[in-house]
Amino acid sequence: MNCHEVEKLLSAYLDRALPERQRVRVAEHLAACGACRKVYESLTVLLRHMKDLEQIDPPADFLEAVNARLEREGALKRTMRRLFLPLRIKLPLEMAAVAVLFVMMFYLAGTRDGRPLREIVTGMDKREIPESRMAPPAGAGADKAETRDAAVAPDALEHKRGGSAPAGEPSPGKEKTAGGRPAEVAPELDRVDKKADRGEKKGKMEVLVAEDRAVSPPAGEPTGIIHEEKVSSPRVEGEKPESVSGSSGEISPNEEERKRLLKESRGEVWEEADLPLGEGSEPAREIELEMEIKSPIFPDKRGKSSNETFRALRGGEKTALAEEEPAGGRVEKIIEMLQGRIIEKRYLPATGQLSEVVFAIPAARFDELRRELERIAGFPRPFPVIDGNSGEELKVRLKLNYPPPDLPPR
Amino acid sequence: MEESITAGNDIERRSKLHARGFLEGDRQAFNRLILLHQRMVFSLCSRLMGDYDDANDCAQEVFIKVHRYLKGFRFESSFRTWLYRIAVNTCKNRLNSLEYRMRKKKLRIDPPPSAEENPFARELRDRGDSPLNGLRRKEIGRIIQEALNNLAPPQRMVVVLRDIEGRSYEEIVALTGLKPGTVKSKLSRARLALREALQGKIDHELS
Numbered sequence: 167m168n169c170h171e172v173e174k175l176l177s178a179y180l181d182r183a184l185p186e187r188q189r190v191r192v193a194e195h196l197a198a199c200g201a202c203r204k205v206y207e208s209l210t211v212l213l214r215h216m217k218d219l220e221q222i223d224p225p226a227d228f229l230e231a232v233n234a235r236l237e238r239e240g241a242l243k244r245t246m247r248r249l250f251l252p253l254r255i256k257l258p259l260e261m262a263a264v265a266v267l268f269v270m271m272f273y274l275a276g277t278r279d280g281r282p283l284r285e286i287v288t289g290m291d292k293r294e295i296p297e298s299r300m301a302p303p304a305g306a307g308a309d310k311a312e313t314r315d316a317a318v319a320p321d322a323l324e325h326k327r328g329g330s331a332p333a334g335e336p337s338p339g340k341e342k343t344a345g346g347r348p349a350e351v352a353p354e355l356d357r358v359d360k361k362a363d364r365g366e367k368k369g370k371m372e373v374l375v376a377e378d379r380a381v382s383p384p385a386g387e388p389t390g391i392i393h394e395e396k397v398s399s400p401r402v403e404g405e406k407p408e409s410v411s412g413s414s415g416e417i418s419p420n421e422e423e424r425k426r427l428l429k430e431s432r433g434e435v436w437e438e439a440d441l442p443l444g445e446g447s448e449p450a451r452e453i454e455l456e457m458e459i460k461s462p463i464f465p466d467k468r469g470k471s472s473n474e475t476f477r478a479l480r481g482g483e484k485t486a487l488a489e490e491e492p493a494g495g496r497v498e499k500i501i502e503m504l505q506g507r508i509i510e511k512r513y514l515p516a517t518g519q520l521s522e523v524v525f526a527i528p529a530a531r532f533d534e535l536r537r538e539l540e541r542i543a544g545f546p547r548p549f550p551v552i553d554g555n556s557g558e559e560l561k562v563r564l565k566l567n568y569p570p571p572d573l574p575p576r
Numbered sequence: 577m578e579e580s581i582t583a584g585n586d587i588e589r590r591s592k593l594h595a596r597g598f599l600e601g602d603r604q605a606f607n608r609l610i611l612l613h614q615r616m617v618f619s620l621c622s623r624l625m626g627d628y629d630d631a632n633d634c635a636q637e638v639f640i641k642v643h644r645y646l647k648g649f650r651f652e653s654s655f656r657t658w659l660y661r662i663a664v665n666t667c668k669n670r671l672n673s674l675e676y677r678m679r680k681k682k683l684r685i686d687p688p689p690s691a692e693e694n695p696f697a698r699e700l701r702d703r704g705d706s707p708l709n710g711l712r713r714k715e716i717g718r719i720i721q722e723a724l725n726n727l728a729p730p731q732r733m734v735v736v737l738r739d740i741e742g743r744s745y746e747e748i749v750a751l752t753g754l755k756p757g758t759v760k761s762k763l764s765r766a767r768l769a770l771r772e773a774l775q776g777k778i779d780h781e782l783s
Contacts, residue, residue: 177764181738183745208771216739219717224618224635229610231632232639239640 167191172202452561459493459568493542494520500538504531524563530554591655595646610639617663623736624667626725634670638663664751671729723773727766734759735766
């Protein structure tokens with residue numbers, strides 16, 4: 167056994183942990199080798215010193231420190247427990263939440279139609295369901311611009327232009343039916359005609375039509391409900407729906423049906439304005455305006471233009487958002503301020519933004535209207551010259567075009 | 577020897593009494609448990625961690641764990657062994673943690689703190705009650721701790737448990753999770769390294 171081997175075994179030798187044979191051989195080597203004996207002795211001293219080392223006292227505030235930490239951890243634990251409830255409580259809660267969600271989903275989407283919640287909440291007259299609502303909109307998230315374009319089908323435009331002629335006068339050239347028709351025709355009847363005209367909803371719809379006729383007040387009396395845009399479209403009162411659809415000349419029933427289905431599939435949503443028709447007179451002229459909304463919101467009280475708002479938003483000025491209101495809401499306010507009567511409103515199904523509003527307004531206020539609208543958007547187009555002194559009432563169809571949804575940043 | 581066993585039994589009995597009291601809702605019982613064992617736990621943590629602040633943090637954590645897991649303690653087994661195991665594990669985890677190793681690496685690059693600046697060294701020096709050789713013993717304690725700090729953590733752990741704490745080979749195997757052969761070889765190497773490091777410092781006593 168050499169010194170190197172002995173040095174390795176010394177530790178175990180000191181602990182009396184060596185097998186007897188090895189212990190004896192190490193002892194013999196130590197007796198003979200002075201260098202190894204020196205290592206052995208110094209190790210013995212080292213072990214004695216280490217054994218004699220005293221325990222170290224903790225700092226005086228050790229107890230308080232532990233208690234403070236326990237307090238902190240306890241608070242954390244309580245918070246965590248509050249956030250993460252035990253499963254036996256959490257699971258039923260989650261299940262209940264899911265059930266509620268389902269009920270709401272079916273209530274909103276499945277039961278009757280796909281109208282925005284707001285309409286249901288405002289408690290509108292539910293006696294009649296326009297035909298376009300019989301089926302829920304399929305493409306609710308369809309492109310906005312497309313939806314807006316689809317809102318005015320070509321035939322509807324024709325009717326409108328025809329209707330912009332003075333009251334009682336049959337509009338020239340654009341007649342689809344034989345002979346003119348008094349402008350005082352009750353809106354419902356007209357709508358009924360329209361429905362029948364579209365025609366082929368068949369069975370159920372025909373029954374509904376018949377009922378409508380039965381309960382509708384006499385023609386000419388304001389009823390407060392205007393459903394469709396063709397209030398002033400020339401049509402002979404009382405004409406049979408079949409004959410109307412038959413006599414609609416260049417547009418076949420199939421074509422109508424196809425357009426209707428197309429509209430439905432794009433998820434158009436119409437809302438009836440529950441407002442009285444005032445004196446019951448029909449506005450004399452119908453004017454179409456279209457405007458590009460620069461920003462879907464408008465800071466009301468600061469009186470900034472939407473351009474300014476947009477710039478402020480882009481520049482990170484948070485306060486610009488403080489007094490905002492939707493551009494659509496602003497438009498409605500302007501109309502009301504100028505003593506206009508809103509007849510119809512139309513919303514984009516995807517965003518709920520006002521996309522079109524039809525309203526009557528005294529011709530004398532038209533210039534004011536245009537100036538107010540210019541504060542929200544660019545110039546309304548086109549730019550008709552209105553004789554403010556004529557005293558007549560104008561029917562204005564205002565379309566609002568919004569910027570693409572990713573602008574401005576919100 | 578007889579006396580120390582009696583003292584040990586007394587501590588064990590009181591520990592279990594306080595532990596039961598705590599489990600029955602007596603908040604003060606836990607404080608008494610801390611006071612009863614804080615010196616042993618803090619001392620062990622100090623030797624293993626080699627740094628006063630680390631030791632303090634670890635020792636606090638040990639009692640936090642006791643507070644948390646006392647519900648699971650089986651009263652048939654020894655409370656002190658249970659506590660000791662928690663303390664060793666806490667230090668072991670801390671020594672193995674990446675954060676600790678990174679910090680030590682950084683310290684190695686920095687110049688070693690002088691005895692005056694190091695609060696741990698000061699603590700070691702301030703201790704000691706025997707006026708005759710108190711100074712000498714404190715000095716030796718500081719020198720030994722410095723030598724211990726230069727050992728690799730597993731070696732330090734084995735030699736502290738064996739030579740300072742007086743644990744048996746079997747206990748060290750159980751506490752560290754090392755194999756018996758590994759414990760023996762690490763212990764041998766650690767002792768020789770310590771002797772090497774202390775040569776010339778407490779030389780006249782070692783020789």
